[in-house]
Amino acid sequence: MAVAVIVDIVGSRRIADRTSAQRTIDGVLQRLTEDGPPVDVPLHPIVGDEMQGVYPHRDAALLATLLFQLALPDGIECRFGVGLGEAGEIPSASGGISEGTAWWAARAAIEDVEALAASAVASARTQVARWSSDAVSSGAASEDGDDLRVVNAYLLARDHLVAQMSERSRRLTYGRCVGATQRALAAAEGITQSAVSQALASSGANAVVEGFRLLRG
Incomplete structure (x- = not known):
């Protein structure tokens, strides 16, 4: 296939x-x-x-x-x-x-x-x-x-979370998906690590990143 x-x-x-x-x-x-x-x-x-x-x-x-x-x-x-x-x-x-x-x-x-x-x-x-x-x-x-219904239901929820993110939150989420540390992301964005953590939590990024990890296996 x-x-x-x-x-x-x-x-x-x-x-x-x-x-x-x-x-x-x-x-x-x-x-x-x-x-x-x-x-x-x-x-x-x-x-x-x-x-x-x-x-x-x-x-x-x-x-x-x-x-x-x-x-x-x-x-x-x-x-x-x-x-x-x-x-x-x-x-x-x-x-x-x-x-x-x-x-x-x-x-x-x-x-x-x-x-x-x-x-x-x-x-x-x-x-x-x-x-x-x-x-x-x-x-x-x-x-x-x-069951493709399950897959497509996941995608609808994932897309909704991403759609609500700011451009910065998307950058941070991308970084976490590919393995960047919060410290490295904070340095790249010119913000504190605490601000990175807060942005990830408030945007729903942590759920998206965990879903990415599960898909990657």
């Missing part, structure tokens, strides 16, 4: 300086190669405001999408569709074209995110879907007992 990830920029047409925003996102992608989980095909821009990548397992994709969200500055947001299925390439004169059921599921997942964000869950940014012979599913239990 492959895990395909599709990323697009929320409201990209409303960003005044799209070129500068893309440079910022490129920097985030570089940080993911340094700090992120194992990856088969690193996330990279495809066309317009979309990026794609392939991860070896679902949890790696969930870790990467969290770090991606935390690394973004205010004013730039992305949504993520994670698809479970098969991924391959179709040869063409201009190079391989990504194809397979994992991509179809990822596309369905990102459409689910858009629908959720447009209705009752404005903070929704990430969902997972699996391709089956019957349909794309984001809510039914799979044959191996893995």
Whole structure:
């Protein structure tokens, strides 16, 4: 099974300086190669405001999408569709074209995110879907007992916590996820260690960091 990830920029047409925003996102992608989980095909821009990548397992994709969200500055947001299925390439004169059921599921997942964000869950940014012979599913239990409803419920709660964070709190959360000490973060931010501790506690970051640790195993 492959895990395909599709990323697009929320409201990209409303960003005044799209070129500068893309440079910022490129920097985030570089940080993911340094700090992120194992990856088969690193996330990279495809066309317009979309990026794609392939991860070896679902949890790696969930870790990467969290770090991606935390690394973004205010004013730039992305949504993520994670698809479970098969991924391959179709040869063409201009190079391989990504194809397979994992991509179809990822596309369905990102459409689910858009629908959720447009209705009752404005903070929704990430969902997972699996391709089956019957349909794309984001809510039914799979044959191996893995219940995507549980995964997607976790993602809704995680996204909500991240959405409420300030840019500094996201930076601090990112740092804690990748193993930085509170003392090191305080020095980088020019604040006291006590202020770091308070920011992490008040923003819900500690729950996000613990969830990251559990996913990483």
